[in-house]
Amino acid sequence: MTQVKNILVVGGGIGGQSVAIALKKAGYEPEIVELHKEFNVYGVGIIQQANALRALDAIGVADEAIRRGSPYGRVKLCIPTGQQIGEAGTPPIGRFPSHNGISRRILHDILFEEAQRVGVKYRMGLTVEHINNQPDKVEVSFTDGTTGTYDILIASDGINSKVRSLVFGQYKPNYVGLSVWRYAFPRPKDLDTGYIYFGKKSKIGIIPMTADACYIFLNSAEGENPYIPENELVDRLKAHMRTFPVPIVQELVEQVTDAKLVNYRILETLKLPAPWYKNRVIVIGDAAHATIPQLGSGAALAIEDAVVLVEELQKNTTVEETFAQFMSRRLQRCQMVVEASETLGQWEVLEYTGQALPEGANMGALMGKTTMALTAEI
Ligand SMILES: Cc1cc2nc3c(=O)[nH]c(=O)nc-3n(C[C@H](O)[C@H](O)[C@H](O)COP(=O)(O)OP(=O)(O)OC[C@H]3O[C@@H](n4cnc5c(N)ncnc54)[C@H](O)[C@@H]3O)c2cc1C
Numbered sequence: 383m384t385q386v387k388n389i390l391v392v393g394g395g396i397g398g399q400s401v402a403i404a405l406k407k408a409g410y411e412p413e414i415v416e417l418h419k420e421f422n423v424y425g426v427g428i429i430q431q432a433n434a435l436r437a438l439d440a441i442g443v444a445d446e447a448i449r450r451g452s453p454y455g456r457v458k459l460c461i462p463t464g465q466q467i468g469e470a471g472t473p474p475i476g477r478f479p480s481h482n483g484i485s486r487r488i489l490h491d492i493l494f495e496e497a498q499r500v501g502v503k504y505r506m507g508l509t510v511e512h513i514n515n516q517p518d519k520v521e522v523s524f525t526d527g528t529t530g531t532y533d534i535l536i537a538s539d540g541i542n543s544k545v546r547s548l549v550f551g552q553y554k555p556n557y558v559g560l561s562v563w564r565y566a567f568p569r570p571k572d573l574d575t576g577y578i579y580f581g582k583k584s585k586i587g588i589i590p591m592t593a594d595a596c597y598i599f600l601n602s603a604e605g606e607n608p609y610i611p612e613n614e615l616v617d618r619l620k621a622h623m624r625t626f627p628v629p630i631v632q633e634l635v636e637q638v639t640d641a642k643l644v645n646y647r648i649l650e651t652l653k654l655p656a657p658w659y660k661n662r663v664i665v666i667g668d669a670a671h672a673t674i675p676q677l678g679s680g681a682a683l684a685i686e687d688a689v690v691l692v693e694e695l696q697k698n699t700t701v702e703e704t705f706a707q708f709m710s711r712r713l714q715r716c717q718m719v720v721e722a723s724e725t726l727g728q729w730e731v732l733e734y735t736g737q738a739l740p741e742g743a744n745m746g747a748l749m750g751k752t753t754m755a756l757t758a759e760i
Pocket of ligand 1: 416417427430510538539543545668675681
């Protein structure tokens with residue numbers, strides 16, 4: 383077991399809370415610092431595939447995620463009029479179904495409740511100001527004027543990670559030319575699983591979130607200047623949705639009424655070159671490998687990172703060995719997801735801008751191959 387005790391976790395998102403729970407359960411003393419004074423998790427859903435549930439199980443919360451989410455089997459891939467052309471997903475892993483849809487707020491609550499239960503310490507509304515990263519300790523000063531010395535610092539502060547900039551220099555996220563629109567709805571009675579409809583200008587997914595709720599994601603190419611003012615969000619989302627004649631989308635389109643509930647954002651990736659550690663600082667989750675959601679696996683990777691890092695802390699005797707072993711288990715798998723998602727995204731951009739896809743491009747096949755690879759043990 384690595385002889386460390388005090389661990390600073392920067393960022394209390396999915397990856398940060400997962401690693402803090404795993405650390406505390408393994409006997410370490412993690413402390414989370416979170417930039418925001420209060421968590422404000424937006425109210426759409428997130429897809430957890432079987433490998434995400436397996437990782438959540440390792441920190442003790444998978445059953446709660448399934449109980450408060452909506453487990454479902456393979457996703458039906460369809461043309462805009464509704465005819466099915468394929469399916470995506472994996473066989474169950476043990477008792478974990480191919481997919482669990484869940485509200486992001488509920489997933490956050492589950493992690494927060496578990497972290498509170500095991501006694502993880504949170505400090506809200508601050509961040510790191512300066513990091514003195516030495517071979518045997520990390521000295522940190524915070525934006526509230528306090529300071530601290532830690533055995534390890536784990537950066538899980540997302541795609542625009544401040545820790546990454548302070549320790550590794552500037553890396554700019556890469557805009558892939560796509561935007562995503564999301565909106566939550568009451569669940570239609572006939573929504574029996576997840577659906578994705580592939581159109582010529584966009585694709586729309588309808589994902590169960592709870593027994594009573596679902597959400598949609600819609601990917602589109604909004605060009606080089608994808609900013610859209612709030613007063614246009616409702617009409618533009620509805621215009622995209624109207625290009626899908628399938629009845630379930632037409633039923634939902636009339637329920638899009640509130641611009642404040644339209645979650646619109648551009649899609650970006652980030653690949654921090656390996657290794658994702660230096661001295662006593664290690665970067666995990668989106669801060670190291672942010673992917674676009676074409677495979678619905680970014681959070682799964684962040685949770686897996688958390689599980690693997692704590693396993694390696696327990697197995698190895700030095701921090702250097704721990705971090706090196708972590709990299710050897712995580713690099714290829716995370717790169718595979720980010721790169722396959724980028725390829726899927728590039729094909730979408732070509733499709734939505736009327737350009738030819740490369741010969742042999744097959745979205746269903748690439749999705750299937752990559753998600754199956756993720757069922758392998760981490
Ligand atoms: C549109 C979209 C859809 C997605 N859908 C899925 C999906 O269906 N399934 C899936 O598995 N993944 C999905 N993802 C990916 C998933 O959301 C991310 O991979 C996941 O949230 C990464 O977790 P994280 O903890 O690394 O980072 P984040 O979730 O970004 O959390 C970072 C945390 O750090 C805090 N923070 C930021 N800066 C600082 C700072 N300087 N100091 C302290 N705290 C800070 C933030 O407030 C936040 O709490 C999707 C992503 C997008 C963009």
